[in-house]
Amino acid sequence: MKKNDFLKIEQGYFERRKYLENIKPGNLVWEVIGRGGWDVDYHPAVVKGVNVDEDYIDVIDVSEPNNPEKKYTSFVTESQLLKIAGFSKEGIEQERKEYEGIIKMVTQN
Numbered sequence: 001m002k003k004n005d006f007l008k009i010e011q012g013y014f015e016r017r018k019y020l021e022n023i024k025p026g027n028l029v030w031e032v033i034g035r036g037g038w039d040v041d042y043h044p045a046v047v048k049g050v051n052v053d054e055d056y057i058d059v060i061d062v063s064e065p066n067n068p069e070k071k072y073t074s075f076v077t078e079s080q081l082l083k084i085a086g087f088s089k090e091g092i093e094q095e096r097k098e099y100e101g102i103i104k105m106v107t108q109n
Contacts (some may be wrong), residue, residue: 020052026107028096029059030073032051042081044095062099
């Protein structure tokens with residue numbers, strides 16, 4: 001492997017670690033679900049834990065009945081969601097209020 005290729009991989013690795021380290025229990029994240037073509041849905045989840053070394057987060061999927069626990073490796077954060085047309089800080093605050101019981105449960109444990 002060329003040194004330059006290795007340095008790009010290493011940089012990506014450290015960027016991903018830093019990205020995951022900034023995610024905290026109780027944060028909202030959204031799983032992106034394709035519906036065919038360019039159409040996608042965003043399903044909210046509450047972060048329960050972060051495993052930086054294994055590159056995933058544990059979440060409570062509040063978009064499904066019974067709020068199942070899942071592991072996500074691919075998701076968008078609040079700051080990323082705000083860059084997508086049609087999403088606003090007010091809308092995210094409304095979701096945060098809707099799931100405040102689960103958020104409180106996660107952050108108190």
